[in-house]
Structure formats: structure tokens, C-alpha cells
Amino acid sequence: MTETHQAWLAQMESESRAKQEQFMNGIAGRLGHPRLTTAPPHPFRGAPDFWQTFGWSSDERVQQFTDNFEAAGGHVHRLSDMQEVQSFICSKAIELSARYMIHQNEIELNHLQLKEKLEDVVVSQWNSESDEDWIARAAEADIGIVMADYAVSHTGSIVVVSSKDKGRSVSLLPTALIAIIPLERLKTRLGEVLIDFDEAGREQLPAGIHFISGPSRSADIENDLTIGVHGPGVVFVLIVG
Amino acid sequence: MSKTDMKGTTVKGRAELALNDDFLRKAVKFTTERLRDGKRKASDDLGNWEEWRERGRQIRLHTIAHLDYYLNQFANQARLNGVHVHFADTAEDAVKITLAIAERKQALSVVKSKSMVTEELHLNQALESIGVDVVESDLGEYIIQLAGETPSHIIIPAIHKNRYQIADLLSKEAGETLPPDTAILAGFVRKKLREKFLEADIGMTGCNFAIAETGSMVLFENEGNARMVSTVPSTQITLMGMERIIPSWSDLEVMATLLPRSATGQKLTVYMSGITGPRRQEDGDGPDEMHIIILDNGRSLQLGDPEFQELLNCIRCGACLNACPVYRHIGGHAYGGTYSGPIGAVLTPALNKNIDQWDDIASASTLCGACYEACPVKIPLHDMLIYLRRRKVERGLGDKMESIGMRGFAAIMSNSKRYENALKVGKLAQRLVVKDGEITSKLGPLKGWNNYRVAPSLAKQSFRDQWGTMEEEIRHGLQEIDPLVSNRMEEIVRNREAGGKGHD
Numbered sequence: 001m002t003e004t005h006q007a008w009l010a011q012m013e014s015e016s017r018a019k020q021e022q023f024m025n026g027i028a029g030r031l032g033h034p035r036l037t038t039a040p041p042h043p044f045r046g047a048p049d050f051w052q053t054f055g056w057s058s059d060e061r062v063q064q065f066t067d068n069f070e071a072a073g074g075h076v077h078r079l080s081d082m083q084e085v086q087s088f089i090c091s092k093a094i095e096l097s098a099r100y101m102i103h104q105n106e107i108e109l110n111h112l113q114l115k116e117k118l119e120d121v122v123v124s125q126w127n128s129e130s131d132e133d134w135i136a137r138a139a140e141a142d143i144g145i146v147m148a149d150y151a152v153s154h155t156g157s158i159v160v161v162s163s164k165d166k167g168r169s170v171s172l173l174p175t176a177l178i179a180i181i182p183l184e185r186l187k188t189r190l191g192e193v194l195i196d197f198d199e200a201g202r203e204q205l206p207a208g209i210h211f212i213s214g215p216s217r218s219a220d221i222e223n224d225l226t227i228g229v230h231g232p233g234v235v236f237v238l239i240v241g
Numbered sequence: 242m243s244k245t246d247m248k249g250t251t252v253k254g255r256a257e258l259a260l261n262d263d264f265l266r267k268a269v270k271f272t273t274e275r276l277r278d279g280k281r282k283a284s285d286d287l288g289n290w291e292e293w294r295e296r297g298r299q300i301r302l303h304t305i306a307h308l309d310y311y312l313n314q315f316a317n318q319a320r321l322n323g324v325h326v327h328f329a330d331t332a333e334d335a336v337k338i339t340l341a342i343a344e345r346k347q348a349l350s351v352v353k354s355k356s357m358v359t360e361e362l363h364l365n366q367a368l369e370s371i372g373v374d375v376v377e378s379d380l381g382e383y384i385i386q387l388a389g390e391t392p393s394h395i396i397i398p399a400i401h402k403n404r405y406q407i408a409d410l411l412s413k414e415a416g417e418t419l420p421p422d423t424a425i426l427a428g429f430v431r432k433k434l435r436e437k438f439l440e441a442d443i444g445m446t447g448c449n450f451a452i453a454e455t456g457s458m459v460l461f462e463n464e465g466n467a468r469m470v471s472t473v474p475s476t477q478i479t480l481m482g483m484e485r486i487i488p489s490w491s492d493l494e495v496m497a498t499l500l501p502r503s504a505t506g507q508k509l510t511v512y513m514s515g516i517t518g519p520r521r522q523e524d525g526d527g528p529d530e531m532h533i534i535i536l537d538n539g540r541s542l543q544l545g546d547p548e549f550q551e552l553l554n555c556i557r558c559g560a561c562l563n564a565c566p567v568y569r570h571i572g573g574h575a576y577g578g579t580y581s582g583p584i585g586a587v588l589t590p591a592l593n594k595n596i597d598q599w600d601d602i603a604s605a606s607t608l609c610g611a612c613y614e615a616c617p618v619k620i621p622l623h624d625m626l627i628y629l630r631r632r633k634v635e636r637g638l639g640d641k642m643e644s645i646g647m648r649g650f651a652a653i654m655s656n657s658k659r660y661e662n663a664l665k666v667g668k669l670a671q672r673l674v675v676k677d678g679e680i681t682s683k684l685g686p687l688k689g690w691n692n693y694r695v696a697p698s699l700a701k702q703s704f705r706d707q708w709g710t711m712e713e714e715i716r717h718g719l720q721e722i723d724p725l726v727s728n729r730m731e732e733i734v735r736n737r738e739a740g741g742k743g744h745d
Contacts, residue, residue, distance in 0.1 A: 005345060008345055009325060012325065012327065012338075012341075013320075013325065016325075016326055016327050016328060019327075019328040020313065020316055020326075020328055023312075023328045023330075023483075023535075023537070024309045024312065024313045025309075026541060027308050027309040027312065027483075027541060027544060028309040030541055030542075030544035030545040031306065031308065031309065031544050031545050032545055035309055036307055036309055036310035037310075038310075039310065039314075040303075040307045040310060042303055042488055042489075043303075044296060044299035044300050044303055045300075045488065045489060045491055045492060046489070046491035046492060046494060046495065047293075047296065047491070047494045047495055047498070048289070048292045048293065048295075048296045048495075050289065050292065051289075068508060072507075072511070126525055127524075127525035134525040134526060135439070135472075135473060135525075135526055136439075138526075139435070139439065154508070155497075155508045155509040156508065156509075157509055157513075162524060162526075162527065163521075163524070164521070164523040164524055164525070167524075167525045167526050168468070168472045168526050168527060169472055169473070169525075169526045172465060172468050172469065172472060189494070190493075190494045190497055190498070190509075191491060191494040194490040194491055194493055194494050195490070195491055197455070197457075197490040197515070198454065198455075198489050198490045198491055201454075201455065202318050202321065202322065202454070202455040202456060202517070203321075205455055205457065205515075205517040206517065206521070207516065207517055207518055207519065207520050207521055207524060207527045208471075208472070208514065208515075208516055208517075208527060209457075209514065209515040209516075209517070210468065210512060210513075210514045210515075211509060211512065211513040211514070212511065212512060213507075213508070213509045213510070213511050213512075213513075214511050215511070216463070216464055216465040216511060216512075217463050217464065217511055218380045218381070218427060218463060218464050219397065219463075219505075220379070220380040220381030220384065220397060220398070220399055221380070221381075221384075221399070221404055221407055221423045221426055221427065222268070222403060222404050222407075222423065223271065223272050223275060223397070224404070224423040226423050226424055226427040228427075228431065229380055229427050229430070229431055229463075229464040229465065229466070230378070230431060230434065230435075230438075230464045230465035230466045230468075230469055231464065231465025231468065231469075231511070231512070232465075
């Protein structure tokens with residue numbers, strides 16, 4: 001099955017490559033120019049000039065992020081260090097009667113020692129063992145905990161990227177999400193984050209880059225806002241520093 | 242064919258059905274006004290909206306003008322990421338490829354997130370025909386799937402359903418009676434679809450933008466279902482229109498600034514996901530196999546056409562629907578195609594290249610230009626509607642009565658004697674239908690007009706009749722100017738000549 005499937009994919013690919021030439025020639029023909037093989041100069045790349053230099057102070061970034069994220073229905077707390085993060089998570093777990101918790105396999109989160117602190121809660125570390133159904137572990141979790149790789153105050157967004165130790169499911173499947181933003185990762189504009197992906201280039205990009213700007217929501221029933229339709233319905237952001 | 246079916250075949254017929262549905266009309270008006278006000282507030286709050294809009298237009302124009310380069314780059318980069326890229330000239334080709342993948346994967350079930358392209362393909366029916374269970378996972382799409390209907394708004398597909406109708410539909414699915422309470426209904430859907438996500442063999446998505454330089458695809462959504470579909474099942478199939486390309490992640494900042502604000506008034510949708518290939522070998526989640534099917538289906542016909550190329554700049558925000566006075570009254574289903582509102586009125590005939598079958602869709606507009614004003618990438622939709630009407634007439638598909646009428650109008654208007662006689666005939670003839678100075682008859686030549694309005698009767702004494710007297714008054718009246726006024730005017734002139742300010 002695997003071999004025949006690979007053979008089939010290879011067959012599809014050769015058909016697709018032939019089709020691709022035909023497709024691009026067709027487009028160039030209709031556009032009335034010969035096939036372009038080098039990158040055309042792109043004078044309008046990215047945001048307008050006035051925006052490229054725009055930036056808020058650290059305090060303004062915290063304030064704007066908080067206003068935007070709370071307007072979207074999320075909760076924001078400013079904490080001074082990871083010690084306070086630990087107490088916050090522990091008291092929240094008790095308050096919400098959490099039974100299952102999952103966090104990314106990151107050094108800052110592992111150091112919180114949640115497993116030891118919360119004896120009644122089953123705490124798992126994403127992808128820390130190979131023969132585990134990690135999606136199921138995330139799906140059963142009451143709370144998922146992630147470190148934000150970036151945050152954007154202008155849109156009130158946290159940004160999480162995937163890796164071996166950082167599951168996409170951890171910020172998606174649990175009922176509640178706690179995201180920790182180290183203050184220095186909080187930017188003003190989307191463009192400050194996006195430029196990093198351009199500069200990193202294709203080969204360095206992770207499979208999943210997710211901007212999250214509040215709890216999952218829908219207004220599909222009579223325009224009546226509901227929270228937590230598919231993703232987490234409760235989102236806490238802890239800004240640290 | 243029943244009478245209702247007959248009625249349903251033209252925009253006018255479908256609009257009549259929509260206009261008779263009181264709930265639909267109110268719901269559409271309410272929602273679109275809310276979205277429109279949200280957009281206005283969001284664009285005002287942002288500031289410099291016109292500069293953002295212009296930049297959005299420039300990026301889209303640039304990309305489309307060099308589409309062969311950027312699309313080719315995207316396909317090559319996506320392949321390097323491990324994506325299986327396919328090209329489909331037509332809807333049939335895209336369906337064939339999708340079904341082949343589903344059969345190869347021996348898929349029993351597919352979960353889909355919202356994709357207008359798959360609506361274009363009627364993909365759900367095709368998958369069901371080979372025994373694959375297809376579930377729409379966007380809340381609104383799920384509701385209309387249960388109802389067996391099509392989306393009536395690009396952003397809020399179930400805009401035409403009220404909570405009681407939705408409760409009925411979901412109760413059938415639940416096997417118990419659910420109360421018409423939004424939170425309970427949404428909670429039921431969350432639970433029900435969670436099972437579907439976890440057991441599905443294939444996740445299917447659309448694509449808001451595709452980034453050429455890195456071969457990444459970008460999805461905007463609020464519910465999290467697009468993330469589910471692209472994270473949980475082991476195979477992902479993404480369908481994208483060939484024009485969805487932007488060059489870089491930096492360009493995404495502009496699109497991310499324009500799209501959510503224009504669609505729902507949000508600063509950013511709850512989720513914006515950039516997906517670059519299937520899971521890396523060591524990753525704990527994400528699809529093992531990822532396919533992207535790039536669809537033409539009439540899009541390339543707009544390339545090189547000076548009147549319609551800009552259609553490909555569309556970022557599918559729905560702002561033109563919310564701004565359109567016609568859409569707000571008749572709703573999406575009246576347009577009869579996948580895409581509704583002003584963009585649908587132009588896109589549907591353009592993609593289908595069968596202007597005769599969609600002959601009346603371009604007429605479902607008042608040409609007021611509100612769609613252009615609302616468009617975040619400044620597509621001149623109102624001009625395009627006129628081009629469509631012109632092309633329809635050039636192909637001899639114009640309204641026969643209208644062209645006969647126009648010819649008659651020309652003949653009468655070009656000769657004053659004929660016009661005078663026509664007026665005389667009209668004045669005599671109208672006696673049969675005039676009542677209290679108004680004509681309300683819905684018979685004869687005024688039928689279309691009088692369906693929704695009342696025509697005034699021809700004046701007893703027409704402008705033409707009065708012209709002789711009026712001309713006389715104008716020419717000679719000046720001599721009889723009020724002496725007071727005359728004195729004042731002379732005073733002003735004297736004053737000005739003396740160097741004073743005439744008025745300040």
C-alpha cells in the first residue's frame with residue numbers, strides 16, 4: 001500500500017509538473033508578456049512607509065495589548081516573574097477544577113513543576129514520549145499552557161509556532177488556554193513579527209505559525225456572539241516582566 | 242416545471258422570493274448594517290485607511306500582473322516544503338483530483354472548513370457520490386449543510402436562518418429537542434464536531450492567501466475549525482483559486498490589516514494561521530500528507546482584459562455585499578451563483594463566461610458605487626457592471642423591448658414635431674389609467690416601474706406647452722426688475738468701482 005501510494009504520488013507529481021508549465025505559459029500569454037523567470041521588482045512590498053517606523057513604548061504596548069485582547073473577550077494579567085506565573089496557574093487550576101492539563105515541552109514551562117505542585121491534576125508535557133496519542137492528550141485537557149513566541153499589541157495577538165516540542169494542538173484543543181508572553185517578545189506591529197518569517201526563509205519556517213487574538217468565537221447564529229465554538233473558550237494571557 | 246421553479250430562474254424571480262421572506266430581509270439588513278458599521282469604525286480607528294487601501298490595491302495589482310512568476314514560485318516552494326501541488330483548469334478537474342486523493346487514502350470521512358472555492362466545485366455532492374461522509378465545520382456552514390442549502394453571505398453563510406429554525410435542524414441531528422439558545426446550540430455543535438474532527442481521514446480547507454516566496458498558505462477564521470481541519474486529520478487538501486497569491490509575509494501585513502476590518506470590523510480574526518508544508522518528521526501533530534489544488538475555473542479569462550483583470554484582486558471580504566443597497570434587500574440566494582452581492586454580480590458571469598445565462602445578474606445593482614467605496618482593494622465594481630451590461634448588449638443579448646423602446650425614443654426625440662404628437666397621444670391615452678394624478682396600473686409598458694412605485698400622470702400643461710410663455714417672461718422679465726433690487730445692484734457695482742470690497 002505504502003509503495004503503491006508513493007508510486008501514485010510520483011505519477012501525480014509528474015502530471016502536475018507538465019500541467020504547471022502549460023498553466024504558467026497560459027497565464028503569461030494572457031498577460032501578454034514572455035514567461036517571467038526572474039523576480040519582478042516589487043516597489044510596494046509590505047505596509048505603507050508611514051507605518052514601518054511606527055512604534056509604542058513598552059508601557060503603551062502592554063496597555064494596547066491588554067485593551068485589544070480584553071475587547072476580544074480574553075483575560076490579561078501582568079506578572080513580575082515566573083514564580084508568580086506558577087502561583088497563577090496553580091490557583092486557576094484549582095478554581096476551574098481542572099483534571100487534565102497539557103503544556104508545551106519548553107524549558108520555562110517545565111521549570112514551573114506543575115506536575116509536582118498540582119497533585120490532583122494529570123499534567124502532561126507535549127511530545128515528551130514517542131508512543132503516546134498526543135492529540136488525544138490535548139483534546140482531553142481542561143487547560144493548555146504555551147509560551148508565546150511573539151505578541152502584537154496593535155492587534156492584541158499572541159503568536160505561537162510549531163516544533164517537535166511545541167504542538168499546534170496545545171493552543172487549540174483544550175477548553176481553556178494560558179499563554180505566557182515575556183515582555184521583550186511583545187511588539188507593536190504585525191510587520192515586526194512577519195518580517196522575521198521573510199528573513200528566515202522557507203527552509204527555516206515551522207509547519208504551523210498561529211496568530212491568536214482571543215477566545216474562539218462565532219456570530220453565525222443570528223449574529224449572537226458565542227465563545228468557544230471549536231477552539232478554547234477561555235484564554236488567559238500572562239505578560240511577564 | 243412548477244411555477245416556483247420558473248420564478249427561481251432569474252435574479253428578479255429569486256429576489257421576489259427573497260423579498261417575500263420577511264425574516265430574511267430583516268436578518269440581511271440587520272447583519273449587513275452591523276458589519277458595515279463595524280468596518281467603518283475599524284477603518285476610522287486604524288487611521289490612514291485610504292493609504293492602506295491604496296497599498297492593498299498596489300500589492301494585488303503587482304501580483305496579478307506578474308502572476309506567472311509568483312504562482313510558479315509558490316508551486317515550486319510548496320513542493321520543496323513537501324506539499325503535493327496540483328493544477329486544475331476546470332471545476333471538473335479539481336473534483337477529479339480531490340476524489341482520486343480520497344479514493345487513494347480510502348477516506349470514509351472529510352471535515353471541511355469554509356471555502357468558497359469548494360462551493361464553486363459542488364465538491365460535497367461529488368464526495369458523497371463516492372460514499373465519503375462530508376461535514377462542514379464552520380458553525381454557519383454546518384447549519385446550512387443540515388438544511389441542504391447554500392451560503393447566502395460570504396462571511397455569515399447562515400444569515401438567513403433564525404435561531405428557531407437552527408434549533409429545529411440541530412435537534413434532528415441531536416435526537417433530542419434543543420432549546421433555541423445560542424450558547425446551547427453552539428455547545429452541541431462543538432461536541433458533535435469534535436468527534437468528527439478526531440475521526441476524519443481528510444481535512445479540507447480553502448486558502449485566503451498563498452505566500453509565493455516560502456510556499457506557505459494562510460487562513461483567517463474566528464472559530465478554530467480551520468485550525469482543527471489542518472491539524473488533526475492525517476491528510477490535508479487545500480483548494481485555492483490561482484489568484485490567491487501574495488509575494489511575501491511582509492505583504493501579508495497589509496492584507497491582514499484590510500481583510501478582517503473590512504469583513505467583520507475586527508482588528509484581526511481570532512486565528513490567522515500560516516501553514517508551511519505537512520508536519521515535520523519529529524512534530525507531534527499536523528497532517529502527514531498535504532495537497533494543494535490550484536484552480537483556474539475561468540479566472541485566467543480575466544487576465545489581460547483591461548476591464549475585468551482587477552476582479553482577480555478581490556480578497557473575499559464581503560464588504561461590497563454589506564454596502565450594497567440591493568444585496569441588503571434581496572439577500573445572497575437571489576443572485577443564484579456561488580458568489581453574491583456586487584462581486585458576485587460581476588464574478589459569476591466572468592467565471593462562467595456564459596453571459597447569456599446570467600443575463601440579468603448585472604442588472605441587480607443601482608450602479609451607485611457604494612461597492613467601490615467599500616472595497617479594501619479598490620476594485621471598480623460599478624464600472625464593471627456597466628461593462629457587463631454593454632457586453633451583453635453587444636452580443637445581441639439585450640432586452641428586445643428595451644432596444645426597440647430605445648430606438649423608438651431616439652426616433653421621437655430627434656424630431657420635435659414627432660415628440661409633440663407623441664405627447665398629445667400620451668395625454669389622450671393616459672385618461673384610461675390615470676387616477677388622482679397617478680398611474681398605478683401594473684399592465685402594459687409601465688409594469689416594471691409600477692411594481693414598486695407609482696408613475697405620475699403626464700402634466701396637464703407640459704413644460705413644452707409652457708415654453709412659449711416662459712421664454713417670453715425670461716426675455717422681457719428682466720426689464721421689469723424690482724426697482725429696489727435694481728438700485729441695490731447698482732450700488733454694489735459703484736462701490737466695487739470705487740475700490741471697496743463688494744462683499745466679504
